[in-house]
Amino acid sequence: MFQWFKEPKIDFMKPRRFFMTLSAIGMLAGVYSCVLLYQGKANLGTDFGAGELLRMSSVNAVEIDKIRESLKSEGFPEAQIQQVKDDSSKSYKLIIKIKHDPTKAVGGVGNEVLDVFNKAYPDAHFTLDGSDEVGPAVSEKLRDDATKAFIIAMIGILIYIAWRFDFRFAVAAIICTIHDILVILAFVILTGREFNLLQVTALLTLAGYSLNDTVVNFDRIRENLKFLLKDHTFISLVNLSVNETLSRTINTSLTVFFTLLPLCFMGGDTLKDFAWTLQAGVIVGTYSSVFVASPILVEWNLMSGPKANNPS
Amino acid sequence: MALLVLALIGLCVYGLYPPSQKLKLGLDIRGGLHMNLEVDTDKMQGKTDQEISDAADRAMEILRNRIDGLGVSEPVLEREGPKGIVIQLPGLTDIKRARDIILSTAQLEFRLVSNLRESDYLDKDGKIMTAKLPKNITYFPGKEDRNYLCEEVLLTGESLVDANVQTDSFGRPIISFKLNAEGGHKFGVITGDNVHRQLAIILDGKVYSAPEIRSRIPGGSGIIEGSFTDEEARDLALVLRAGALPAPLKVTGQFQVGPTLGADSVRKGTTAAIYGLLLVLLFMGVYYRVSGWIANAGLLVNLVFLMGCLAYLKATLTLPGIAGIILTLGLSVDSNVLIFERIREELRAGKTIRASIDAGYRRALVAIIDTHVTTLISAAVLFQFGTGPIKGFAVTLSLGVALSLFTAVVITKMIFDARKEYQGLSI
Numbered sequence: 001m002f003q004w005f006k007e008p009k010i011d012f013m014k015p016r017r018f019f020m021t022l023s024a025i026g027m028l029a030g031v032y033s034c035v036l037l038y039q040g041k042a043n044l045g046t047d048f049g050a051g052e053l054l055r056m057s058s059v060n061a062v063e064i065d066k067i068r069e070s071l072k073s074e075g076f077p078e079a080q081i082q083q084v085k086d087d088s089s090k091s092y093k094l095i096i097k098i099k100h101d102p103t104k105a106v107g108g109v110g111n112e113v114l115d116v117f118n119k120a121y122p123d124a125h126f127t128l129d130g131s132d133e134v135g136p137a138v139s140e141k142l143r144d145d146a147t148k149a150f151i152i153a154m155i156g157i158l159i160y161i162a163w164r165f166d167f168r169f170a171v172a173a174i175i176c177t178i179h180d181i182l183v184i185l186a187f188v189i190l191t192g193r194e195f196n197l198l199q200v201t202a203l204l205t206l207a208g209y210s211l212n213d214t215v216v217n218f219d220r221i222r223e224n225l226k227f228l229l230k231d232h233t234f235i236s237l238v239n240l241s242v243n244e245t246l247s248r249t250i251n252t253s254l255t256v257f258f259t260l261l262p263l264c265f266m267g268g269d270t271l272k273d274f275a276w277t278l279q280a281g282v283i284v285g286t287y288s289s290v291f292v293a294s295p296i297l298v299e300w301n302l303m304s305g306p307k308a309n310n311p312s
Numbered sequence: 313m314a315l316l317v318l319a320l321i322g323l324c325v326y327g328l329y330p331p332s333q334k335l336k337l338g339l340d341i342r343g344g345l346h347m348n349l350e351v352d353t354d355k356m357q358g359k360t361d362q363e364i365s366d367a368a369d370r371a372m373e374i375l376r377n378r379i380d381g382l383g384v385s386e387p388v389l390e391r392e393g394p395k396g397i398v399i400q401l402p403g404l405t406d407i408k409r410a411r412d413i414i415l416s417t418a419q420l421e422f423r424l425v426s427n428l429r430e431s432d433y434l435d436k437d438g439k440i441m442t443a444k445l446p447k448n449i450t451y452f453p454g455k456e457d458r459n460y461l462c463e464e465v466l467l468t469g470e471s472l473v474d475a476n477v478q479t480d481s482f483g484r485p486i487i488s489f490k491l492n493a494e495g496g497h498k499f500g501v502i503t504g505d506n507v508h509r510q511l512a513i514i515l516d517g518k519v520y521s522a523p524e525i526r527s528r529i530p531g532g533s534g535i536i537e538g539s540f541t542d543e544e545a546r547d548l549a550l551v552l553r554a555g556a557l558p559a560p561l562k563v564t565g566q567f568q569v570g571p572t573l574g575a576d577s578v579r580k581g582t583t584a585a586i587y588g589l590l591l592v593l594l595f596m597g598v599y600y601r602v603s604g605w606i607a608n609a610g611l612l613v614n615l616v617f618l619m620g621c622l623a624y625l626k627a628t629l630t631l632p633g634i635a636g637i638i639l640t641l642g643l644s645v646d647s648n649v650l651i652f653e654r655i656r657e658e659l660r661a662g663k664t665i666r667a668s669i670d671a672g673y674r675r676a677l678v679a680i681i682d683t684h685v686t687t688l689i690s691a692a693v694l695f696q697f698g699t700g701p702i703k704g705f706a707v708t709l710s711l712g713v714a715l716s717l718f719t720a721v722v723i724t725k726m727i728f729d730a731r732k733e734y735q736g737l738s739i
Contacts, residue, residue: 127570130573132567142699205687216679251599255596268576271632278639
C-alpha cells in the first residue's frame with residue numbers, strides 16, 4: 001500500500017494560534033484588496049474597467065518604445081503593451097491594453113490602431129487577431145452581474161452549510177469559506193494579476209470547492225464525537241480527526257492540483273491566470289480545512305469553559 | 313447494468329463522431345464577432361421609455377433581416393435590457409464589412425436639389441456656411457467630393473419594397489429599387505412636376521447621385537448610380553431591402569476573435585487538458601494501484617459521457633469550458649479518493665474485503681454528495697449570470713460534476729462488484 005504517512009500523529013492544534021494569526025493576516029490582505037478593487041486601483045480587466053484589449057501579431061518585431069510612441073500620437077497616451085515571440089507560428093504576438101477614451105467610438109479602435117501600425121511599420125506586417133472593446137455601459141453591467149452572481153452564490157453556499165451542519169460547525173465552515181475567498185482575492189490583486197470576469201468565475205468555483213476538505217474533516221470530527229469523547233479531550237479528538245483524514249485531504253487536493261498544473265504553464269494567456277487562481281484556491285482550501293476550520297472549533301470549545309466538553 | 317453503461321458509452325461516441333461537426337464551438341474558439349448595441353437615446357430626446365423600447369424591438373427585426381443577408385450560419389440576436397441588442401456572429405471573418413452593414417441606418421431620402429447658387433454660401437475655406445442657409449434648405453455632402461443644397465424630403469425609404477443590384481450598359485453595378493403603390497404614385501407626381509430639375513438620392517446623409525429628371529417616371533421603380541464597387545452595391549441593396557433602423561444605434565461593446573487566435577487557444581487548452589489527464593491517471597494508478605485504475609476507468613467514462621452530453625444538448629464549448637472539463641477531471645476522482653481512503657480504514661479495522669468495499673462506498677457517499685452540491689450551487693449561479701464564455705464553463709463544470717456521481721461512484725462500484733470473491737485487494 002502506498003501511503004504518504006503511516007498512521008500520522010502530527011499535533012496540528014498546538015501551533016494553532018500561530019496559524020490563526022497567519023490566516024488573519026491573509027484575511028486582512030484580502031480586505032485591503034477589496035478596498036483597492038473598490039477604489040479602482042487594482043489591475044482591472046477590460047471587461048470590468050472599460051477599454052480596449054487588442055491582440056495583434058506581426059511577422060517582424062517592432063520595438064515596444066516605438067509602438068508606444070505611435071499609440072501616443074494616435075491619442076492613446078497610457079497603453080500597456082506586451083510583446084512575446086511565438087515560436088510555433090514564427091511571429092510576434094502583441095497585446096495592447098488601452099483605457100477607454102469617451103471621445104472614441106467603441107468598436108472602431110482595433111482597426112484604427114491596425115491601420116496606424118501598418119502605415120508606420122509596413123515591413124512588420126501587423127494583423128489584428130482579436131479585440132475586446134468595452135464601453136462604460138457594458139463594463140458597468142458586467143460589474144453588476146459579477147457582484148450579483150458573487151453575492152447570490154455566497155448566500156446559496158452559506159445556506160447549504162448552515163442547513164448541513166450544527167451551529168458551531170456551520171459558523172466555522174462559513175468563516176473558513178470567507179477566509180479562502182479573501183486570501184485568494186489577495187493573491188490575485190496583490191500579485192498584480194488582471195482582475196476580470198474569469199477571475200470572478202474562479203472565485204465562485206472555489207467558494208464551492210474549497211469546502212470539500214472541511215466537509216470531510218467535520219464529518220469525521222462529528223463521528224468521533226459520538227464514539228470517542230469519553231477517552232479524549234475535545235482538542236485531541238479534533239487533532240485525531242485531522243490526522244485520520246489527512247491522506248484524503250492531501251489526495252483530493254493533489255488530483256485537482258495535477259489536472260490544473262499543465263494549464264498553468266501552457267494554457268494560453270486567457271486560461272493561464274484562471275488556472276493559477278484555481279490552483280491557489282486548491283492550496284488555500286487545503287490549508288484552511290486543517291488550520292482555520294478545526295482551530296475555530298477548538299478555540300470555541302475552550303472559550304465555553306473547560307468543563308463544557310460537548311460542543312453540540 | 314454493465315450493458316446499459318456500454319450502450320451509453322456507444323451512444324456518446326456515436327453522438328460525438330465526428331467531433332468537429334458535432335461539438336458546437338463558441339465564438340471565442342471559432343472566431344467571430346460579438347456586439348453589444350444600444351439605441352442612441354441622445355438622438356431620441358423627448359421620447360418615452362416605451363417608445364425607445366419599441367424602437368429597439370423594431371431595430372432588432374431589421375438587423376435580423378440584414379444579418380440573414382450576411383450568410384453567417386448560426387447568428388444570435390437578443391434584446392438586452394430596455395434599449396440594448398446583442399448580436400453574435402460566430403465564424404464571421406470580414407468583421408469590418410459586417411460592422412458597416414449592421415450600423416448603417418439606411419435612411420433613404422429623395423429631395424430636389426435647390427436652385428440656389430452654392431457659391432453664395434461658401435466661406436473662404438470653401439466650406440458651406442450652414443447657418444446662413446434658408447430654413448427649408450439643407451446641406452448634404454456628396455459621395456464624391458461635391459456639395460448639394462437640397463429642398464425638403466419628398467419621399468423616404470419607407471415606401472421601398474425591393475432593391476437589387478444590376479449592371480448598367482457599361483457593366484458598372486447600379487441599384488434598382490421598387491416602391492410600393494402609394495410611393496410609386498407619389499414618385500410619379502414628383503417626377504412629373506419637376507422635369508429638368510435634379511433629384512438627389514440621399515442615403516445616410518450622403519448624396520449618392522442626383523440625376524436630372526428627364527420625364528415623369530411611372531410605375532414606382534428607379535435606379536441609384538454612384539460608382540459603387542460590386543460589394544458596396546450588394547451591401548447597399550441589402551440594407552435598403554432590410555429597411556431603415558428606426559433609431560441610430562451605438563456600439564457599447566465589441567468582442568472580435570480571429571480564426572487563428574481561437575485555433576491557437578484551443579490547441580493550447582486541449583494540450584494542457586491531455587497532460588492534466590495523464591498526470592491524474594498516473595497519480596491514481598500509482599497511489600491506489602489496481603483500484604486506482606478502476607477509478608481511472610470511471611474517469612475516462614466520465615469524459616466520454618461529458619463530451620457526449622455536450623453534443624446531444626448542443627451546448628456551446630468555449631475556452632473557459634475547456635478549463636471546466638479539466639477541473640472536472642480532478643473533481644471526479646476526488647470521490648474515488650474519499651471512497652478508497654474509507655475502504656483502507658475499514659480494512660485496517662479488520663473487516664473483510666467485501667464488507668470494507670461496501671462500507672467504504674456507503675460511508676463516503678455523504679461527503680461526496682456535499683462536495684457535489686456546493687460546486688453545483690456555484691456553477692448554477694455562473695450559468696445564470698455569466699456571459700457566453702463563462703456559461704460554457706458553468707455547463708461543462710456542472711455536467712461533469714453531476715455525471716461524476718454516476719461514473720465515479722456507480723460505475724466503479726460495478727467494476728468492484730464484478731468479482732465475487734476477493735483474496736486480496738490492491739488499493
